Amino acid sequence: MDVFIEFLPFLMFAVLTPLLFTGFPVAFILGGVGLAFWLLAVALGLENSNSFFLIVGRIFGGVVNKQVLVAIPMFIFMGTMLEKSGVARSLLHTLQLMTRRIPGGLALSVTLLGVILAATTGIIGASVVMMTLLALPVMIERGYDKALASGTIAASGTLGILLPPSIMLVVMADLLSTSAGGLFMAAIGPSLLLALLYMLYILIRTTLKPELAPALGAEAAKGQLSLSVVIKSFLPPILLIVAVLGSIFGGFATPTEASGVGAVGALILAAVNKKLSFTTLKNVVEQSALTSTMLFGLFVGATAFSFVFALLGGHDLILHLLETAGAGPWLVLAVLMLAVFVLGFFFDWIEITLIILPVFAPVIAQLDFGNHLIDPSLTLSWFAILMAVNLQTSFLTPPFGFALFYMKGAAPSSVKLTDIYRGIIPFVLLQLLGLAMLLAWPEIALWLPRVSG
Amino acid sequence: MKGLFSFAQSLQRISNSIGRFSAWAIVLLALVIITDVVLRRWFVIGSTKLQEMEWHLHGFLFLMCLGWAYSKNAHVRIELVSERLSLRTHAWIELIGCALFLLPYVAAVLWFGFDYVSYSWAYNEASASPTGLPDRWIIKSAIVIGFAMLGFAALARLIYAGIYLFGPKALAEQTPFSHTEPQTGES
Amino acid sequence: SLLAACGNSEKTAEQPTEEGQKIEWRMTSTYPSTLIQLGTMGKRLEREVNKISGGNITLKFYEPGVIAPPFETFDAISYGAIEAGWSTPGYWAGKDPALQLFSSVPFGPSAPEYLAWLDYGGGKQLFEEVYHKHNIHSIICGMTPPEASGWFKKEITSIDDFKGLKIRFFGLGAKVLEEIGAAPQLIAGGEIYQALELGTIDATEYAMPAVDYRMGFYQVAKHYYFPGWHQQSTFFELMINLDAWNRLSATQQAQIEATCAANVRYGISEGEALQADAMASLEAEGVHIHTWPPEILEELEKAWNKVAADLSTGDPEFARVWASLQSFRAKYKAWSDRGYLKD
Numbered sequence: 016m017d018v019f020i021e022f023l024p025f026l027m028f029a030v031l032t033p034l035l036f037t038g039f040p041v042a043f044i045l046g047g048v049g050l051a052f053w054l055l056a057v058a059l060g061l062e063n064s065n066s067f068f069l070i071v072g073r074i075f076g077g078v079v080n081k082q083v084l085v086a087i088p089m090f091i092f093m094g095t096m097l098e099k100s101g102v103a104r105s106l107l108h109t110l111q112l113m114t115r116r117i118p119g120g121l122a123l124s125v126t127l128l129g130v131i132l133a134a135t136t137g138i139i140g141a142s143v144v145m146m147t148l149l150a151l152p153v154m155i156e157r158g159y160d161k162a163l164a165s166g167t168i169a170a171s172g173t174l175g176i177l178l179p180p181s182i183m184l185v186v187m188a189d190l191l192s193t194s195a196g197g198l199f200m201a202a203i204g205p206s207l208l209l210a211l212l213y214m215l216y217i218l219i220r221t222t223l224k225p226e227l228a229p230a231l232g233a234e235a236a237k238g239q240l241s242l243s244v245v246i247k248s249f250l251p252p253i254l255l256i257v258a259v260l261g262s263i264f265g266g267f268a269t270p271t272e273a274s275g276v277g278a279v280g281a282l283i284l285a286a287v288n289k290k291l292s293f294t295t296l297k298n299v300v301e302q303s304a305l306t307s308t309m310l311f312g313l314f315v316g317a318t319a320f321s322f323v324f325a326l327l328g329g330h331d332l333i334l335h336l337l338e339t340a341g342a343g344p345w346l347v348l349a350v351l352m353l354a355v356f357v358l359g360f361f362f363d364w365i366e367i368t369l370i371i372l373p374v375f376a377p378v379i380a381q382l383d384f385g386n387h388l389i390d391p392s393l394t395l396s397w398f399a400i401l402m403a404v405n406l407q408t409s410f411l412t413p414p415f416g417f418a419l420f421y422m423k424g425a426a427p428s429s430v431k432l433t434d435i436y437r438g439i440i441p442f443v444l445l446q447l448l449g450l451a452m453l454l455a456w457p458e459i460a461l462w463l464p465r466v467s468g
Numbered sequence: 469m470k471g472l473f474s475f476a477q478s479l480q481r482i483s484n485s486i487g488r489f490s491a492w493a494i495v496l497l498a499l500v501i502i503t504d505v506v507l508r509r510w511f512v513i514g515s516t517k518l519q520e521m522e523w524h525l526h527g528f529l530f531l532m533c534l535g536w537a538y539s540k541n542a543h544v545r546i547e548l549v550s551e552r553l554s555l556r557t558h559a560w561i562e563l564i565g566c567a568l569f570l571l572p573y574v575a576a577v578l579w580f581g582f583d584y585v586s587y588s589w590a591y592n593e594a595s596a597s598p599t600g601l602p603d604r605w606i607i608k609s610a611i612v613i614g615f616a617m618l619g620f621a622a623l624a625r626l627i628y629a630g631i632y633l634f635g636p637k638a639l640a641e642q643t644p645f646s647h648t649e650p651q652t653g654e655s
Numbered sequence: 656s657l658l659a660a661c662g663n664s665e666k667t668a669e670q671p672t673e674e675g676q677k678i679e680w681r682m683t684s685t686y687p688s689t690l691i692q693l694g695t696m697g698k699r700l701e702r703e704v705n706k707i708s709g710g711n712i713t714l715k716f717y718e719p720g721v722i723a724p725p726f727e728t729f730d731a732i733s734y735g736a737i738e739a740g741w742s743t744p745g746y747w748a749g750k751d752p753a754l755q756l757f758s759s760v761p762f763g764p765s766a767p768e769y770l771a772w773l774d775y776g777g778g779k780q781l782f783e784e785v786y787h788k789h790n791i792h793s794i795i796c797g798m799t800p801p802e803a804s805g806w807f808k809k810e811i812t813s814i815d816d817f818k819g820l821k822i823r824f825f826g827l828g829a830k831v832l833e834e835i836g837a838a839p840q841l842i843a844g845g846e847i848y849q850a851l852e853l854g855t856i857d858a859t860e861y862a863m864p865a866v867d868y869r870m871g872f873y874q875v876a877k878h879y880y881f882p883g884w885h886q887q888s889t890f891f892e893l894m895i896n897l898d899a900w901n902r903l904s905a906t907q908q909a910q911i912e913a914t915c916a917a918n919v920r921y922g923i924s925e926g927e928a929l930q931a932d933a934m935a936s937l938e939a940e941g942v943h944i945h946t947w948p949p950e951i952l953e954e955l956e957k958a959w960n961k962v963a964a965d966l967s968t969g970d971p972e973f974a975r976v977w978a979s980l981q982s983f984r985a986k987y988k989a990w991s992d993r994g995y996l997k998d
């Protein structure tokens with residue numbers, strides 16, 4: 016019986032995983048399984064009969080009363096509006112015309128778009144959903160392989176959580192008692208490295224197998240690319256990007272508020288393009304409300320599951336397993352990295368950081384890697400960035416990759432979760448490659464903070 | 469059976485219209501943000517209240533749409549296995565899922581949520597910031613109302629599944645289970 | 656003793672636990688355990704109460720958000736969803752405005768005076784009266800020295816420089832700044848640094864120098880102001896569900912109270928010791944450390960008195976606590992003006 020109680024948290028996953036494949040909405044299964052295990056715990060006398068009260072508080076305090084989450088509905092609205100008003104389509108079409116001699120040109124452009132979005136926001140849900148809305152339908156229409164298309168979007172969409180500004184780095188800085196500004200600096204190199212790895216992969220893959228990313232037919236391409244076409248399709252989105260970025264860097268708005276600037280900007284663009292009828296507006300409003308509800312529905316269900324997991328002592332169980340692993344700086348580092356990666360299959364980043372960092376922060380601060388680091392005072396930053404890349408990966412790893420769910424929620428129904436799972440595997444491997452490079456060459460992260468003092 | 473069917477329809481209609489109406493909060497949200505940005509930059513007016521209004525609208529938006537989104541099949545499903553199953557099995561999964569997972573979860577949130585809102589109402593809760601918005605019970609009530617709407621949609625769905633599985637053929641064909649539904653709520 | 660005289664004023668139907676019966680409570684924190692003082696005092700409480708009680712009392716520290724989001728702590732303890740919480744009363748202004756006065760008060764007392772009011776000036780009775788209405792028993796369980804006034808991108812030379820100043824500020828101090836024409840902003844914790852860097856805001860208040868140094872604000876704003884008029888000393892608290900508290904044995908209650916008393920003392924000694932090194936490091940980074948000119952402080956205090964009067968009109972409980980604190984301070988002044996050396 017005691018063993019049963021001790022492993023109750025793990026049993027939650029054993030029950031959850033098969034249920035997910037019934038096809039009943041993920042959010043509701045998460046909530047239901049959380050409740051069921053809580054009731055079991057009350058029946059076993061492990062839990063008081065009032066504690067589920069906190070679920071309401073977690074929905075309010077953790078999802079509703081969160082200023083930064085405001086960016087999600089706004090970026091979704093902006094993405095939907097750009098899609099329905101045809102702005103996105105014409106941009107991506109022109110991009111494809113321009114890059115038609117480069118294999119996988121459209122996928123490469125999407126990756127670049129991902130980097131730009133990543134620099135404006137730290138909310139990955141927003142950028143993944145927006146890029147899915149903008150680019151996925153066009154890529155599929157052009158005959159791109161669904162797996163390659165969805166992998167590209169999901170991976171470059173999650174760069175947002177790594178490339179500053181990043182909420183994740185701020186939370187980590189807080190928990191590690193180090194400077195957020197310093198971590199921002201250290202994250203730039205690795206983010207660009209990852210973007211580069213994605214692009215190299217796309218380039219190599221599509222060169223070897225051109226049918227994954229068919230180039231435009233000679234007729235479709237002929238004579239369409241004139242200066243006026245380029246200007247006409249580039250100007251509106253560039254204006255919008257300038258408005259969003261400009262409002263941030265001009266000191267008008269925080270990144271959260273800039274999402275609102277983007278939403279209103281998209282509205283104005285549609286109006287100027289004479290695409291803004293009441294029907295279109297109503298469509299966009301309803302579609303974007305549904306998409307953001309899908310996303311927050313996941314939060315609302317997942318909060319019950321992770322709450323009950325914590326109540327039942329799941330965090331202690333994980334820490335206990337980690338602590339038995341042994342000492343030595345490289346071993347500690349390896350075990351933590353492995354743990355974060357494995358936890359990433361099931362948990363989201365905030366959960367993982369809260370389990371691991373407060374307990375291991377003092378240990379990490381003491382780690383000594385000899386002369387592997389040029390400036391040993393940056394050990395903590397190096398560790399934080401390794402962990403950040405690892406956490407970014409957790410968005411992409413099945414079964415519980417939130418980026419994959421966001422994408423599924425916003426994708427055309429012809430794109431199956433199977434396509435998305437299939438498409439993400441090479442990108443997860445690229446993430447691991449990036450992680451290995453960061454382990455081998457800490458300077459990728461630390462050079463910038465070191466020279467800028 | 470016919471009465472049950474129209475009862476389910478009414479439940480769904482209520483939850484759908486509340487969702488459709490609340491969806492417009494997204495436009496309001498964009499306008500509030502722009503107002504805040506403009507006021508701060510050019511008129512330098514303290515805007516704590518506007519900034520709090522932003523997350524109020526975001527919360528209101530997704531809470532009120534929970535039920536409607538379910539009826540429109542917009543919540544994420546993992547259909548790796550289930551896409552190979554028959555329509556009847558789909559209806560069974562939905563029936564059991566609503567009865568064992570969704571409705572109990574909704575009931576628990578409503579049960580505790582009612583106390584949660586009563587607390588806020590009883591001590592006339594305001595923002596933790598003295599420059600913020602009063603009357604926290606309003607946005608907290610949105611949790612209860614939103615989940616009630618999700619409950620409506622789930623109950624309707626449960627009835628439809630029951631009718632599809634056990635009801636007369638003519639009625640069964642009018643339920644959403646008689647054909648494969650499009651996902652993501654495309655209209 | 657004093658400890659025995661307070662705390663257990665009302666009798667309830669609850670049976671106290673048997674002597675020696677172990678309790679294991681969850682204590683959810685509003686600060687991460689690694690945050691200097693604000694979090695580490697909570698961790699110290701967890702450690703020490705276990706030792707002092709010989710393993711009889713366990714207050715298991717939970718990081719913010721693991722069980723309860725920070726601002727949900729109050730309701731959860733009041734309802735009995737969890738037994739205990741680590742926080743500061745100032746967090747609960749929205750639940751009961753009077754509680755702000757037990758956290759820190761603009762132009763309020765420094766540590767010895769604040770403690771004197773609490774222990775011997777009627778503060779504690781009021782504190783418990785307010786909390787017991789909400790089915791919570793709270794114990795002052797930590798204290799920190801003054802905070803800094805904050806980081807400013809431009810030097811402030813007169814009260815007019817506050818007009819239109821976009822400053823990130825929280826609590827009663829924000830209300831004061833609004834009164835003198837500044838525009839207090841709510842910026843999410845994660846976005847403060849960037850907002851300050853890019854000029855979305857002109858200034859921000861944060862914490863004491865030791866914490867501020869780590870946040871790296873000196874990289875983006877060079878003017879650092881003292882004294883922290885809005886927060887001369889700050890109380891932290893251990894909140895306990897009232898029914899759970901009443902079930903404790905007298906020994907267990909005394910053990911918790913003794914641990915908290917020691918925690919207050921360490922909060923002050925540690926807080927006073929920590930700041931000097933941080934100040935030196937900040938100066939080495941080229942930060943201009945300023946002291947407010949007296950005329951600016953006077954204007955701010957005038958504004959605060961108006962805010963306090965307004966709040967008192969709006970809330971009888973706030974008025975009662977404010978009157979108690981004010982009358983204690985008026986009397987105390989006869990002593991403090993003469994008892995201490997002035998430099």
Ligand code: NA
Pocket residue numbers: 132133134135136137138174175176177178179180181
């Ligand atoms: Na970012």
Ligand code: NA
Pocket residue numbers: 359360361362408409410411412413414415416417
């Ligand atoms: Na994952």
